[in-house]
Amino acid sequence: MEVNHINAGYESENGYISVLKDVSLTVNRDIILGIAGESGSGKSTLAAVLYNSFRYPGTIRSGEVIFDGKNLLKMKPNELRKLRGTEISFIPQAAMNALNPVKKIRLQFYDMMIAHNIKENDFDSKISSSLELVRLQENVLDNFPHELSGGMRQRVVIAMSLLLSPKFIILDEPTTGLDVMVEHDILLDIKKIQRTLGLTIVFISHDLPILFGISDAIVMMYGGEIVESGDYEDLLRNPAHPYTYQLLKSIPLIGTKIDSSMIMKGIAIDFNHIPHGCYFHPRCNFAVPKCSDIHPELKQTDGKTHLYRCNRYPEWSRNAKLEAIGT
Amino acid sequence: MKMEEQEVIKDNKSLLGKIINPLKILLSNGKAKAGFIMLVALILFAILGQFFSPYNPTKYEFARGMPPSYAHLLGTTIYGQDVFSQLFYGAAPTLMVGFAVGVLGTLISIAVGISAGFASERVNTVITGIINIFLIIPGVLLIMLFGSFFLGLHQSLGYLPTILILIITGWAFGARTFRSITLSIAKRDFILSSILIGESRLSIIFRQIIRAIFPVIISNFFFTAMYGTMGLTFVEYLGVGNLLQVNWGTMLYWAINNEAYLTGMWWWILPPSFMISILMFSFILLNFGMDEIGNPSLRRFKSKNKNENKKIIGDLDVNIEN
Amino acid sequence: MSILRTENLSKTFISRHGIIAAEKTEALKDINIRLEEKELIGIVGASGSGKSTLAKLLVFLYRPTGGKIYYMDEDITKYRGKDVKKYRKKIQMVFQDPYASLDPNHSVEWHIKRPLILSRYNGDLDNRIDELLDMVTLNKSYRAKFPHQLSGGQRQRVYLARTLAVSPEVLIADEPVSMLDVSVRIEILTLLQRIKEQLGISIIYITHDLNTVSMITSRLYVMHQGMVVENGDTDSIINRPSNEYTRKLIAAAPNPYKRI
Numbered sequence A: 001m002e003v004n005h006i007n008a009g010y011e012s013e014n015g016y017i018s019v020l021k022d023v024s025l026t027v028n029r030d031i032i033l034g035i036a037g038e039s040g041s042g043k044s045t046l047a048a049v050l051y052n053s054f055r056y057p058g059t060i061r062s063g064e065v066i067f068d069g070k071n072l073l074k075m076k077p078n079e080l081r082k083l084r085g086t087e088i089s090f091i092p093q094a095a096m097n098a099l100n101p102v103k104k105i106r107l108q109f110y111d112m113m114i115a116h117n118i119k120e121n122d123f124d125s126k127i128s129s130s131l132e133l134v135r136l137q138e139n140v141l142d143n144f145p146h147e148l149s150g151g152m153r154q155r156v157v158i159a160m161s162l163l164l165s166p167k168f169i170i171l172d173e174p175t176t177g178l179d180v181m182v183e184h185d186i187l188l189d190i191k192k193i194q195r196t197l198g199l200t201i202v203f204i205s206h207d208l209p210i211l212f213g214i215s216d217a218i219v220m221m222y223g224g225e226i227v228e229s230g231d232y233e234d235l236l237r238n239p240a241h242p243y244t245y246q247l248l249k250s251i252p253l254i255g256t257k258i259d260s261s262m263i264m265k266g267i268a269i270d271f272n273h274i275p276h277g278c279y280f281h282p283r284c285n286f287a288v289p290k291c292s293d294i295h296p297e298l299k300q301t302d303g304k305t306h307l308y309r310c311n312r313y314p315e316w317s318r319n320a321k322l323e324a325i326g327t
Numbered sequence B: 001m002k003m004e005e006q007e008v009i010k011d012n013k014s015l016l017g018k019i020i021n022p023l024k025i026l027l028s029n030g031k032a033k034a035g036f037i038m039l040v041a042l043i044l045f046a047i048l049g050q051f052f053s054p055y056n057p058t059k060y061e062f063a064r065g066m067p068p069s070y071a072h073l074l075g076t077t078i079y080g081q082d083v084f085s086q087l088f089y090g091a092a093p094t095l096m097v098g099f100a101v102g103v104l105g106t107l108i109s110i111a112v113g114i115s116a117g118f119a120s121e122r123v124n125t126v127i128t129g130i131i132n133i134f135l136i137i138p139g140v141l142l143i144m145l146f147g148s149f150f151l152g153l154h155q156s157l158g159y160l161p162t163i164l165i166l167i168i169t170g171w172a173f174g175a176r177t178f179r180s181i182t183l184s185i186a187k188r189d190f191i192l193s194s195i196l197i198g199e200s201r202l203s204i205i206f207r208q209i210i211r212a213i214f215p216v217i218i219s220n221f222f223f224t225a226m227y228g229t230m231g232l233t234f235v236e237y238l239g240v241g242n243l244l245q246v247n248w249g250t251m252l253y254w255a256i257n258n259e260a261y262l263t264g265m266w267w268w269i270l271p272p273s274f275m276i277s278i279l280m281f282s283f284i285l286l287n288f289g290m291d292e293i294g295n296p297s298l299r300r301f302k303s304k305n306k307n308e309n310k311k312i313i314g315d316l317d318v319n320i321e322n
Numbered sequence C: 001m002s003i004l005r006t007e008n009l010s011k012t013f014i015s016r017h018g019i020i021a022a023e024k025t026e027a028l029k030d031i032n033i034r035l036e037e038k039e040l041i042g043i044v045g046a047s048g049s050g051k052s053t054l055a056k057l058l059v060f061l062y063r064p065t066g067g068k069i070y071y072m073d074e075d076i077t078k079y080r081g082k083d084v085k086k087y088r089k090k091i092q093m094v095f096q097d098p099y100a101s102l103d104p105n106h107s108v109e110w111h112i113k114r115p116l117i118l119s120r121y122n123g124d125l126d127n128r129i130d131e132l133l134d135m136v137t138l139n140k141s142y143r144a145k146f147p148h149q150l151s152g153g154q155r156q157r158v159y160l161a162r163t164l165a166v167s168p169e170v171l172i173a174d175e176p177v178s179m180l181d182v183s184v185r186i187e188i189l190t191l192l193q194r195i196k197e198q199l200g201i202s203i204i205y206i207t208h209d210l211n212t213v214s215m216i217t218s219r220l221y222v223m224h225q226g227m228v229v230e231n232g233d234t235d236s237i238i239n240r241p242s243n244e245y246t247r248k249l250i251a252a253a254p255n256p257y258k259r260i
């Protein structure tokens, strides 16, 4: 999948509010691409655009989403319908709470297959193979959603998305709201399914620790822009954008004691009042006066795949290292 | 948007500000605005009707069953009354009954519903039982029951008995609504928090619950007022109202009773039906408008390039499939 | 003398389906915990392990079905009415979801002023409100704001100021950061620690996340299926867990440096 120059936002009483600004990215086959950022950085907006399910008051101003050579955003409704579920599927944020509460799980699976004209004889085999992937027993089929725990509901939702064997899956915050044990189990399963079936997954989360744990490549979003992207290891070891660096530093870890230098100052960007220059400068520990004037472009580091959007790289990163040694 | 509302309200602490600002919010919504204008027009009509009705609406002094003419704008009834005068003069009592039932019925619903939803378990059970009794017994039966009880008092008390009957038969529905939302709000963290910091039950009800359910209160008011106006007609119909009073309910009653629709006297039956419909419609519009104001997700914004969106987005009704 | 202590505290929920059929859920079984003065302890466990039930029992939002609660060595299990009100002045609770714990119809100022009025604060209210806001690192300009104008982290700080206005001696924080972005968690945790150190308030920090609990607490109780399965010094539990379940919790703690 290739995403080119997406500009999208929301209509509001005060006119159009721009959220995604010229977002371009490429999702390579057979990997997990992580999209990271604090809540309100535009991740869910991007997810909905990728699936062409972005609806009013959401508005796409321009850009294209090329999937298998075709622009998803220009597709006709019936083309889209054919594609969805079978080629590409999307699990929106909090989907596990959006299961139909008055229908047994089995019926909800059936509904989906009927909508895609699957032969009735294949129903049961398809269901049982997708349940097996997420390690659920078949007896969940006879439950109502509310009779299942959060973790099980999430597994049901994942099983549904796998039902028609799509090759491309978009997951928006799939483990938010679950506790760490369940989350860990589900992440392990997602990884295993992705590797064995050779899926391409776009994994969206504000939770950096799990995102870095599971992704092969990572895109960092801030203020509706991509501020850094590249291989997960590059970002983890050598972040080129202070936002990535500061976020990673603020992660609570077992065995460390709390320290006020870990605090990430300021609050997530407000799309009504976007700062001049670098959007991140009010919160950046390395900002210099020019940062509030010059809006940095996306540049490449020495490694070809590692992109960043900062006026002061690699200068700031040397300073940070010196500081770390100093203390 | 919400942010601004709050700020506007905060800037204007004066009494005038307190009245004008909610009104501004109300008028910012198209539906509410239309309903409001219709209602104001009806109220003006009703007030004027008290002073300027061309003839005495109760006198049988004209030729019977005459179609509309210059002298009788809406013709006369089969008894020789002037229809327009009846319509004009009868507006005020109709509105008055509707509003009285709306206000008093809603007050009772709030009191009963909230105390059921936020009282101890035992009180809740008892009150819920009472509400259910009123809901289960058919309204018709209640009207007959209380109607015949009040019948003897009718003459001296004017509209009071009718209003009382309609309140007695109309409060329970709202009370049930209030009870169930109160029950759900009472479990919310912000109410638990108030319990923890030591707020009394009454204080929580007045400071927090009433504010939280305010949109529902308003909508319930319009609903009950609607019931009141309609009720005026069927109270007459069931024969427990005072048929000598002039209002749109009695007008309809007499018109229908004399089979005006069969004898072609449309000028007798259409005007009151039309006016009642307009009144209902204004209530409904206000009700929907209020819902939208209270629930921003129902709102739509003006957009310059909506067509453009449509083109790109394609079909709007495809659900997000998992 | 422990400030707060439980003795075989149990809670069984009975949910009715119809008139006769009833289902019993044992949420807590024989819980024994103690909190010393000026201590910050942790309770960890997966969801459904009974942590929130325990928190709600301790502030009397639920009644225990067995066992006892002691406050300053006084058995308070049977407290009713006025006594409960008095006790709640000493012990406050922070909720998990900062988007639900503040009343959307009231300003920040109202949220802090009410507990001050109710506890008959007899200094200058305005000064005190500013002081409390300052304590949670918010400035005066926040007084007039409404919850929907605040981020999750700011809401949680306002909520902390509200509880501090009661001048409690014990604070029970039920997953105060789990709904927040990772980037603001540290801020709230630092705040909890400061509240303990500067105001001498004892804190029970409840969470499912071993990362955060290991950073600020001195002692730890690990809960599983309504029971305490391990307890002791935080560092030694983390370094040498003796219980299988604790080991699993440690393995599941999110870590960007560990591949999934």
Ligand SMILES: Nc1ncnc2c1ncn2[C@@H]1O[C@H](COP(=O)(O)OP(=O)(O)O)[C@@H](O)[C@H]1O
Pocket: A010, A012, A019, A037, A038, A039, A040, A041, A042, A043, A044, A045, A046, A057, A058, A271
């Ligand atoms: N329905 C909506 N109407 C108006 N603004 C919205 C709507 N949904 C999201 N936004 C705004 O879009 C921005 C990005 O939101 P979102 O994509 O949900 O971020 P994330 O997934 O990172 O939490 C936020 O500022 C949010 O307020």
Ligand code: SF4
Pocket: A241, A242, A243, A278, A279, A280, A281, A282, A284, A285, A286, A287, A288, A291, A296, A309, A310, A311, A312, A313, A316
């Ligand atoms: S451009 Fe300046 S403010 Fe922005 S991230 Fe780089 S150093 Fe920080």
Ligand SMILES: [Mg+2]
Pocket: A039, A040, A043, A044, A093, A173
């Ligand atoms: Mg999101």
